[in-house]
Amino acid sequence: MAAPCNSMSIVGAEQKPRLGCNTSFQKKSRSKLVSIPGTRPSVQNGQLIVSTGVTSLDYVIGGGLAVGTLLLIEEDKYDSYSRMLLKYFLAEGVVCGHNLFIASARDHPEDILQELPAPILDDIASTRVEEGQTKLCDPEGQDSMKIAWRYQNLPKVQTALASSSRFGHYYDVSRTMDAEMRQTTKCNSFFLPDELPINSATEPSQMNEGYMALLRSIQAVIRREGFDGATPQYKSRNILRIGLHSLGSALWGDDICCKENPSNASSLTTFLYGLRALLRSSLSVGVVTVPSHLIQNRAIMGRVTKLCDTAIALESFKGLKGETNPLYKDYHGLLHVKQIPHLNCLVCEVPDTKDLAFKLKRKQFTIERLHLPPDLSDTVSRLNKPDLAESAKLLSPSCGSTATGKKHLDF
Amino acid sequence: MLLDIMQVTEGGGFVIIQDSVDCCGRQLLKSFINAALKREEIIHVLGFEVCEDELRAGLDSRGIQRLYFHDGFTDPLGWTECPALTVHQFTPQEISARLGHSEQPKSVMLVIDSLSWILRHHPPAVVCQRLQELRRGGALKSILALLHSDMHQQGIVGSVCHLATVVISVSPGTGAKHAVAKTTRRTKSGRVTREEEYFTVSEDLTVTIEAQTIHSGKAQAEPEEFEADPAANLTFNLRLSEVEREAKEKLSLPFVFSQEKKSALLHHRPGAGRILYEPDANDDFDQEDPDDDLNV
Missing domain, CATH: 3.40.50.300 (P-loop containing nucleotide triphosphate hydrolases)
Structure with a gap:
C-alpha cells in the first residue's frame, strides 16, 4: 500500500518545478479590486x-x-x-x-x-x-484543580x-x-x-x-x-x-x-x-x-x-x-x-x-x-430537572469548592 | 407594581387593561380614573359601553368637574340627527379637536372605554396607526384603554398590546373577591418587568394588593427541600474528630505533588527534551487511522 503511494508522490514532486514555469495561473492584481x-x-x-x-x-x-x-x-x-x-x-x-x-x-x-x-x-x-x-x-x-491538576x-x-x-x-x-x-x-x-x-x-x-x-x-x-x-x-x-x-x-x-x-x-x-x-x-x-x-x-x-x-x-x-x-x-x-x-x-x-x-x-x-458547565454530581438523574439545574449552578463557580462544600461525609 | 403604575404614569404612557367575560376590568379602570382625578389631572373619556351616570358613579366628587365625558353610548353609529360622538369620529384630528375645548395645557389623560368597540368598527391596522398618532401628537400625557381580549382574534390583541407600555390583564382569582392582575411594563430604555398580583377594588375605588403571586414564592421554596443524611443512623463511626481531621489533612496522598513540583511538570524548562516534528511532503498522516504506516 505504502510503496506505490510513495512513488507517485515522488513523480509529482519531480514534475512540479517544470510545471511551475509555464503555468497559466496568475496572481490577481490588487489594483482591480474595488476598495x-x-x-x-x-x-x-x-x-x-x-x-x-x-x-x-x-x-x-x-x-x-x-x-x-x-x-x-x-x-x-x-x-x-x-x-x-x-x-x-x-x-x-x-x-x-x-x-x-x-x-x-x-x-x-x-x-x-x-x-x-x-x-x-x-x-x-x-x-x-x-x-x-x-x-x-x-x-x-x-x-480548584486538586486531582486533575495536569489539565x-x-x-x-x-x-x-x-x-x-x-x-x-x-x-x-x-x-x-x-x-x-x-x-x-x-x-x-x-x-x-x-x-x-x-x-x-x-x-x-x-x-x-x-x-x-x-x-x-x-x-x-x-x-x-x-x-x-x-x-x-x-x-x-x-x-x-x-x-x-x-x-x-x-x-x-x-x-x-x-x-x-x-x-x-x-x-x-x-x-x-x-x-x-x-x-x-x-x-x-x-x-x-x-x-x-x-x-x-x-x-x-x-x-x-x-x-x-x-x-x-x-x-x-x-x-x-x-x-x-x-x-x-x-x-x-x-x-x-x-x-x-x-x-x-x-x-x-x-x-x-x-x-x-x-x-x-x-x-x-x-x-x-x-456552553454549559459539566454535570458531575452523584444525584443527577434525567427526570429530575431542577436538581440538575441546581447542581450546574453550584458547579459553575469552581469545581473543587463545591465538591468539598456540600458533602455529608468526610471521605 | 399595580399601585406604582396607578400613581406615577410618566408622559407618553399607554396603559391597556385587558379583561374577559370571566372578570370585568371596569372597576379597575374606574379606580385608575379616580387616582388620576386625585392627582388633579384632566380626563377625557370616550365612552361607548356605559352611560355617563354609570361611569361617574363612585368617582371622587371634588375632582369630578375635571372629567369630560364624550358620549358615544347613546348613539354610537350616528342614527339620530345630532350624535354626540360616533365610532367613526375616532380620528386623531377629531379627538384633538375635542380635547381642545378645554384648553388647559395641563396633563390630559385620555380614557377609551372600550377599545373593543372601536376595533369592531375599524380595521385593526388603522386603529393601531391612529393610537400611535395620538401618542405622538404630544397633547396627551397618557392613554388608558379597556380591551375585552376574548372578543378579538389573538393577533389583533397582540398587535394592539405591542404598542402599549403597560398591559394589565385581569383574570379571576381563587376567592370570590380577589382577582389576579398580570402586569407587564416596558420602559423606554427597553427594560421589561412582569408581575402577578392578587388585588381587590373596594367600594370607594381604592385598590388593595392582597398578596404577591404564589408563583415566585414557589420557585423560591423548591430548592430548599430536605435531603436525607445518609450518615444519620449508622452502627459504625463515619465522623471525624478534630484531632483525626488534622491528622488526615497532614497526610499527603500518593501522586499529589507540591505546588513547585506541579509547576515544574507543567512548564517547559529550557533544558528539557521536546519532540519537534515537522511533517514533510511524503508524510501521509491520516487522523482516522493511526496505524496507517503499519504494513499489515
Whole structure:
C-alpha cells in the first residue's frame, strides 16, 4: 500500500518545478479590486462583504453581510434586542462613512439615529478583555484543580465567537454616539406618518400604500446618490445601508399581524421582491426587522424568510423571570440562525454550532456558543430537572469548592 | 407594581387593561380614573359601553368637574340627527379637536372605554396607526384603554398590546373577591418587568394588593427541600474528630505533588527534551487511522 503511494508522490514532486514555469495561473492584481472603506472580500466566495456591527454576529453568518443582500431579524417579543442589532448595523455604517437609509413607522428615524451606540475606536478595549480573561483563569485553575491538576494549563473552551482577522468595530451601548460623528454621514430617513397622511380609504392593490411609498423612496435615493452600478461613476463609490424597522407590523398598515387570512397577504412579499431587485443591482445592503411572533400565518413568515438572504431570529428571556431554565442564567436570550445565503456557490457557510446565545454585557452585545458547565454530581438523574439545574449552578463557580462544600461525609 | 403604575404614569404612557367575560376590568379602570382625578389631572373619556351616570358613579366628587365625558353610548353609529360622538369620529384630528375645548395645557389623560368597540368598527391596522398618532401628537400625557381580549382574534390583541407600555390583564382569582392582575411594563430604555398580583377594588375605588403571586414564592421554596443524611443512623463511626481531621489533612496522598513540583511538570524548562516534528511532503498522516504506516 505504502510503496506505490510513495512513488507517485515522488513523480509529482519531480514534475512540479517544470510545471511551475509555464503555468497559466496568475496572481490577481490588487489594483482591480474595488476598495470601499468598511468592506472586504469574503474568504469563502470572494463576495464583497460589510460588517453587521456585531463582530460575533459576522462570524456566525459567515464573515459578514454580502453587498446586495438582505438580512432578516425576527424580533424578540419586546423588540429590544432586535432594535439594538439594527442600531449596531447603522452605527457601523456611520463609523465606516457609508450612507444610511432608515425607515420606521413607529419611532421617528431621527430618534433611532440619536440612540446609536458610541464606537470604541482604539484597540485597547479588546486586549484588556483578553488580559482579564487570562488573569481570571489562572488563580481559579490553581485553586480548584486538586486531582486533575495536569489539565490546568489547557486552554478553556472558547465561548466567544470571533474571526481571526479584525473586521468591524466594537461599540459601547451605555453611551450614545457624538452628534458631530453623526453629522458626517449622509442619512436619508423615511417616517411613514410623515410620508402618508392617514386616511381610512385604501384602494385595493397588490402592495399597500406604505410599502409602495417606501420602495419608491429607496429607489429614488439609489438613483439620486448613484448607488446603482448602471450609471458611470466619476467619484469614489460608497455603500448604502438600509435599515427598515418593524416591517409588517400594524403601523405599516399591514394586517398580516392581525388576521390568519389577511386581505393583502402578498403585500409584504411583493415589497420584498422589489427591495431585493433594488439591492441586487446596487451597492447597498439591507437589514429588516419583522415582528414574527405577531404574524399569525406561518406560511407568510416562511415566504418572508425565503425572500431574505440571511435570516436570524432572536428569542429573549426578558420578562420571563423564573420561567426559563436556570441553565440559561448567564445569557439574555437565544439566537437562531434560520438561513444563510448560497451566494455564487452550491453550499453555504455552515456555522459549526447551532446552539448560540446572546448576552448584553455592561457595554457590548455578544453572541456566544451555548456552553454549559459539566454535570458531575452523584444525584443527577434525567427526570429530575431542577436538581440538575441546581447542581450546574453550584458547579459553575469552581469545581473543587463545591465538591468539598456540600458533602455529608468526610471521605 | 399595580399601585406604582396607578400613581406615577410618566408622559407618553399607554396603559391597556385587558379583561374577559370571566372578570370585568371596569372597576379597575374606574379606580385608575379616580387616582388620576386625585392627582388633579384632566380626563377625557370616550365612552361607548356605559352611560355617563354609570361611569361617574363612585368617582371622587371634588375632582369630578375635571372629567369630560364624550358620549358615544347613546348613539354610537350616528342614527339620530345630532350624535354626540360616533365610532367613526375616532380620528386623531377629531379627538384633538375635542380635547381642545378645554384648553388647559395641563396633563390630559385620555380614557377609551372600550377599545373593543372601536376595533369592531375599524380595521385593526388603522386603529393601531391612529393610537400611535395620538401618542405622538404630544397633547396627551397618557392613554388608558379597556380591551375585552376574548372578543378579538389573538393577533389583533397582540398587535394592539405591542404598542402599549403597560398591559394589565385581569383574570379571576381563587376567592370570590380577589382577582389576579398580570402586569407587564416596558420602559423606554427597553427594560421589561412582569408581575402577578392578587388585588381587590373596594367600594370607594381604592385598590388593595392582597398578596404577591404564589408563583415566585414557589420557585423560591423548591430548592430548599430536605435531603436525607445518609450518615444519620449508622452502627459504625463515619465522623471525624478534630484531632483525626488534622491528622488526615497532614497526610499527603500518593501522586499529589507540591505546588513547585506541579509547576515544574507543567512548564517547559529550557533544558528539557521536546519532540519537534515537522511533517514533510511524503508524510501521509491520516487522523482516522493511526496505524496507517503499519504494513499489515
